[in-house]
Amino acid sequence: MTQVFKLSRRSFLAGTAAAGGLSLGLALPGAAQDASDSTPELNAWVVINPDNTVVVRVAKIEMGQGTLTGLAQLVTEELECDWDNVTWSYPTPGENVARDRVWGSFGTFGSQGIRTSQQMVREGGAAARAMLLQAAANRWGVDAGDVTVAKGVITGPDGATLTYGDVATEAAALEVPTEVTLKDPSEWTVAGTSVLRLDTADKLDGSRKFAIDLTQPGMMLGAVKQTPVLGGKLVSYDADAVMDMPGVQKVMQIGEDTVVVVADTWWRAKTALDALPIEWDLGENATFGMDDLDAMLDEGLTASDAFVGNEAGDVQEALSGAAQVVEAVYHYPSQHHATMEPMNAMALVTDDRCDVWVATQNAETDLAVAAETAGLEIPQCDIHRINLGGGFGRRASASDYTVIAVKVAMEMKGTPVKVIWSREEDSTHGAYHPTTKARMRGALDADGNLTGMHIRISGQSIFAGLMPFALEDGMDPLTFQGLQAESTEGEFGYTVPNLLVDHAMRNPPLRPGFWRGVNNNQNAFYLECFMDELADAAGKDPLEFRRGLMQDHPLHLAVLEKVAEGIGWDTPAPEGRYRGLCQHMGYGSYVAAAAEVSVDDRGNLTIHKIVAATDPGHVVNPQQIEAQIEGSFAYGLSAGLLSQVTIEEGQVQEENFDTYPIVSMWEMPEVESHLIPSGGFWGGVGEPTIFVATPAVMNAVYRATGKRIRELPLNKHDLTPA
Amino acid sequence: MQTLTVNGNNLEVDAEPDTPLLWVLREQLGLTGTKYGCGVAACGACTVHIDGMPVRSCQVQLQDVRPEETITTIEGLSPDLSHPIQQAWLELDVPQCGYCQSGQIMAAAAFLKDYPDPTDEDIKAGMTNLCRCGTYNRIKAGIKRAAELS
Ligand code: FES
Ligand code: FES
Numbered sequence: 001m002t003q004v005f006k007l008s009r010r011s012f013l014a015g016t017a018a019a020g021g022l023s024l025g026l027a028l029p030g031a032a033q034d035a036s037d038s039t040p041e042l043n044a045w046v047v048i049n050p051d052n053t054v055v056v057r058v059a060k061i062e063m064g065q066g067t068l069t070g071l072a073q074l075v076t077e078e079l080e081c082d083w084d085n086v087t088w089s090y091p092t093p094g095e096n097v098a099r100d101r102v103w104g105s106f107g108t109f110g111s112q113g114i115r116t117s118q119q120m121v122r123e124g125g126a127a128a129r130a131m132l133l134q135a136a137a138n139r140w141g142v143d144a145g146d147v148t149v150a151k152g153v154i155t156g157p158d159g160a161t162l163t164y165g166d167v168a169t170e171a172a173a174l175e176v177p178t179e180v181t182l183k184d185p186s187e188w189t190v191a192g193t194s195v196l197r198l199d200t201a202d203k204l205d206g207s208r209k210f211a212i213d214l215t216q217p218g219m220m221l222g223a224v225k226q227t228p229v230l231g232g233k234l235v236s237y238d239a240d241a242v243m244d245m246p247g248v249q250k251v252m253q254i255g256e257d258t259v260v261v262v263a264d265t266w267w268r269a270k271t272a273l274d275a276l277p278i279e280w281d282l283g284e285n286a287t288f289g290m291d292d293l294d295a296m297l298d299e300g301l302t303a304s305d306a307f308v309g310n311e312a313g314d315v316q317e318a319l320s321g322a323a324q325v326v327e328a329v330y331h332y333p334s335q336h337h338a339t340m341e342p343m344n345a346m347a348l349v350t351d352d353r354c355d356v357w358v359a360t361q362n363a364e365t366d367l368a369v370a371a372e373t374a375g376l377e378i379p380q381c382d383i384h385r386i387n388l389g390g391g392f393g394r395r396a397s398a399s400d401y402t403v404i405a406v407k408v409a410m411e412m413k414g415t416p417v418k419v420i421w422s423r424e425e426d427s428t429h430g431a432y433h434p435t436t437k438a439r440m441r442g443a444l445d446a447d448g449n450l451t452g453m454h455i456r457i458s459g460q461s462i463f464a465g466l467m468p469f470a471l472e473d474g475m476d477p478l479t480f481q482g483l484q485a486e487s488t489e490g491e492f493g494y495t496v497p498n499l500l501v502d503h504a505m506r507n508p509p510l511r512p513g514f515w516r517g518v519n520n521n522q523n524a525f526y527l528e529c530f531m532d533e534l535a536d537a538a539g540k541d542p543l544e545f546r547r548g549l550m551q552d553h554p555l556h557l558a559v560l561e562k563v564a565e566g567i568g569w570d571t572p573a574p575e576g577r578y579r580g581l582c583q584h585m586g587y588g589s590y591v592a593a594a595a596e597v598s599v600d601d602r603g604n605l606t607i608h609k610i611v612a613a614t615d616p617g618h619v620v621n622p623q624q625i626e627a628q629i630e631g632s633f634a635y636g637l638s639a640g641l642l643s644q645v646t647i648e649e650g651q652v653q654e655e656n657f658d659t660y661p662i663v664s665m666w667e668m669p670e671v672e673s674h675l676i677p678s679g680g681f682w683g684g685v686g687e688p689t690i691f692v693a694t695p696a697v698m699n700a701v702y703r704a705t706g707k708r709i710r711e712l713p714l715n716k717h718d719l720t721p722a
Numbered sequence: 723m724q725t726l727t728v729n730g731n732n733l734e735v736d737a738e739p740d741t742p743l744l745w746v747l748r749e750q751l752g753l754t755g756t757k758y759g760c761g762v763a764a765c766g767a768c769t770v771h772i773d774g775m776p777v778r779s780c781q782v783q784l785q786d787v788r789p790e791e792t793i794t795t796i797e798g799l800s801p802d803l804s805h806p807i808q809q810a811w812l813e814l815d816v817p818q819c820g821y822c823q824s825g826q827i828m829a830a831a832a833f834l835k836d837y838p839d840p841t842d843e844d845i846k847a848g849m850t851n852l853c854r855c856g857t858y859n860r861i862k863a864g865i866k867r868a869a870e871l872s
Binding site for chain 1: 737738741742745748749750752753754755756757758759760761762764765767795796797799800803808811812815816817818819820821822823824827845846847849850851852853854855856857858859860861862
C-alpha cells in the first residue's frame with residue numbers, strides 16, 4: 001500500500017524561485033551556501049549538482065549512531081537517485097532559524113534521529129523526484145506520467161535519457177508539488193538495506209576533524225577548572241604565579257565557579273592551570289557523601305508522599321490480602337557519560353558576531369545560549385556543527401561547554417579560543433545518570449498469580465536538576481519511563497490488576513543528565529530482575545510467569561519469545577552455563593535480551609552470549625541497528641558490571657578511566673541480534689536495547705550463583721561459590 | 723629544538739622537554755589524528771608506533787624520544803587507506819563515532835604483526851584500547867578479516 005501525504009507549506013519553501021531561478025525560497029541570507037548557480041536546491045533536503053552528485057541535507061547530528069546514513073537512505077529511496085552519488089551536508093541552526101525552521105528540530109536524542117524526521121525527509125525526496133521528472137517531461141514536451149527514472153537517470157517515452165544533473169536547474173524553478181506519494185516500506189530497495197555508512201573513510205586515516213581537533217589562524221587554547229563541589233564558588237586565584245610559564249596568555253575567572261587559563265597550546269594552558277594556586281569556597285554540599293546519599297534514598301522508599309506515575313486497582317488491598325508478599329530493594333548508582341572525546345568548544349566573538357564550533361546534540365539550544373551569553377541577536381550568531389566523538393546524552397544535557405567557550409572568547413574578542421576539558425574535569429563535572437533506589441513489592445495469590453505490585457522509586461529527577469520548567473506540578477514524568485500505562489513511547493508490558501508506580505523525589509548534589517537509555521535503565525533493571533524473583537516465589541519458570549501476564553501485550557511478548565527461542569530456553573544450557581532473560585519497551589521500540597553466563601570457582605563471570613531482539617516498527621539499515629545493539633550492550637554493561645560515580649565531601653571521586661572502568665574487549669560478549677519489525681510505527685534503535693542487557697545478565701547470574709544482584713555494579717559483589 | 727622523525731619526515735619541534743608526545747604531535751605538528759582520551763595510559767586513543775611498536779603517546783615525554791627512533795601516526799599508516807586493517811575496517815563499517823579508531827587501528831596494525839593468524843582469545847588479550855561506542859565485536863571481526871587480506 002502506498003501512502004499519500006498532504007505537504008504542508010511549512011514542510012517546504014515557498015515556491016517562488018530566487019534570483020536566477022535555480023533554487024527555492026532562498027530569500028534569506030545564510031541559506032544560499034549550497035544554492036549557488038551550480039548547485040540547485042530542489043528543496044531544503046535535496047541539492048543536486050550538475051555532475052549528478054546528490055547532497056542530502058541532514059538536520060540531525062552524527063555521533064556514531066548512523067542516523068546520517070539512515071536519513072540519506074530514506075531520501076535516496078524516494079528520490080530514486082544513485083546511492084553511489086549521495087553525499088551530505090549539515091545546515092546550521094542559524095540557517096534553520098532564518099528559514100522558519102524548515103528542517104524541524106536539530107535535537108538528536110531520545111532515539112529520535114530517524115523516527116521524528118523520516119516523514120519530512122521522505123517527502124523531501126519524493127517532491128524533488130516529482131520536480132525532476134516534470135522538468136525532463138517539459139524538455140521533451142511529454143506528460144510527466146510517461147517518463148520513468150532509475151538511479152537518477154530519467155527515460156522518456158521514446159527511450160531518450162536525461163540525468164538528474166541535466167535537469168536540476170530547470171526542476172528547481174518549478175512549483176513544489178502539494179501532494180506526494182510515498183513508497184510503502186515493502187517496496188524499498190535502498191532504505192531497509194545494509195548499505196555501508198557514508199562517513200567512515202576519514203575515521204580511518206586521522207583526517208576526520210573532531211571539534212577538539214579544529215584549528216584556526218591565531219587560535220588560542222583554554223584549559224578549564226570548575227568548582228569541585230556543586231554550588232561551590234571561586235574565592236581567589238594567583239594569576240601572577242603562572243603568567244611567566246611558557247605560552248600563557250591570560251588567566252580569567254568565568255562566572256562564579258570557573259577558572260580558565262588561556263595559552264598558545266592546550267598542554268601549556270593545562271600545565272599552568274595545574275600550577276595555579278586557587279582557593280574555593282566549597283559551600284554547603286562539601287560534606288555530602290555516599291552515606292548521606294544512602295540515607296536520603298532509603299528515606300524516600302517508605303515516605304508517605306510520592307508522585308504517582310501509574311496506578312490500577314488497589315495495591316494496598318492486594319498486598320494485605322496476598323498469600324505471599326515478595327519484597328526487595330534495588331539500587332542504580334550514578335553514571336558518567338565518559339564520551340571518548342572530552343567536552344570542548346571553540347568560540348570566536350567580536351562586537352557584532354559570535355560563532356561557535358562545537359560537538360552538540362542540540363545545536364539550536366547552543367545557538368540560543370551563545371546569543372544570550374554574548375548579548376547578541378540570534379542572526380548575529382551561529383553554531384557550526386561538528387560530528388561528535390560520542391554523545392550518549394551528555395551533549396544534550398547541558399550547553400556548559402558552549403557557555404564557557406563564549407565567555408572566554410568575549411574576554412579575547414577577535415581571537416578564536418578553543419576550550420578543552422581535561423578528562424579529569426570532564427569526569428567530575430558531568431551530567432550524571434540519575435541515581436535511585438526502588439522498593440519492589442509483589443502480591444502473589446495461592447496459585448502463584450501476581451495480583452498486585454508496588455514499585456516505589458526513590459531518588460533523583462533529571463528534570464528537577466536540569467530543566468525544572470518541564471516538571472508537571474512538581475512531578476518528573478520521565479522518571480516512569482517504561483512503566484507507564486498506554487504509552488506509545490514506553491508502555492508497561494504486563495497486566496497486573498492492582499498496580500502502583502510512584503516516585504519520592506530525592507535530589508543529591510550531583511547534576512543529573514540524560515544518559516543513553518535514561519530512566520529506562522534502572523526501571524528495566526528493577527522490574528525485570530524482580531519479575532524473576534516473583535517467578536521463583538511463584539514456583540514458575542521466568543518465561544512462563546511473564547507470558548501469563550503479557551497476553552494483552554503481544555508486541556512485548558513477541559520480542560521476549562524471540563530471544564527465548566534464540567538462546568534455546570526450552571533446551572538445557574550447556575554444562576556450567578546459566579541463562580536469564582528480560583524485556584522492556586522504550587523510545588517506541590520493543591526490546592528483549594537473553595544472556596548465557598558462567599561463573600568460575602574464583603567468582604569470575606563470563607558472558608558467553610547475549611541474544612537480542614528488537615521491534616522498532618521499521619528498519620532502515622539492519623547492519624547499523626546491529627552495531628547500535630552491540631554498542632548499547634557495551635555501554636549498558638559498563639554500568640551493570642563495572643562503573644559507578646561516587647561522591648565524598650561533595651566531590652565526584654572517579655576522575656578517569658582507571659577508577660571509572662568501562663567494558664573493554666575483554667568483557668564484551670558475543671551478540672546475536674534479531675530485528676523483527678512489525679510495521680505500523682516508528683521506534684528508535686540507538687538506545688532501547690541498552691535497557692535489557694543488564695537485567696538479562698543479572699538474572700542469569702542468579703541462576704549461576706544463587707545471588708540476587710540488586711545493587712550495581714556487579715563488581716561490588718563477590719560471586720565466589722561458598 | 724628537538725628533531726623528530728614522524729611518518730618519514732624529519733621535523734623540528736619547539737616544546738618543553740616534558741611535553742607528552744601526544745600533545746607534541748597534536749599541537750606542534752598538527753597531526754590531530756592521534757587522540758587525547760585520558761592522558762593516563764588507560765584508553766589507548768593516543769596509540770602511535772615508535773619503531774613499529776605500539777606506544778601510548780600520552781605517556782612518552784618529548785625528551786624521551788631518541789633522535790634515531792621513527793614515529794608512525796595514523797596519518798602515516800598508509801598513503802591511501804590500503805593497510806589491511808583500514809581495508810577491513812571499511813569493509814565491515816567498524817567505526818561508530820570514530821574518536822577511538824585511530825588508536826584502535828594503530829594498536830590493531832601492531833597486533834597483527836605479532837599475531838598474523840589470531841584467535842578470539844589472542845584478540846581479547848591483546849586489544850586493550852577502550853571504545854565507548856562499543857565497537858569491540860566489529861574490531862575483532864575486522865582484525866580477522868585483515869589477517870585474511872594480509
Ligand atoms: S590518552 Fe593515552 S592512553 Fe588514553
Ligand atoms: S567508535 Fe566511538 S569511542 Fe570508539
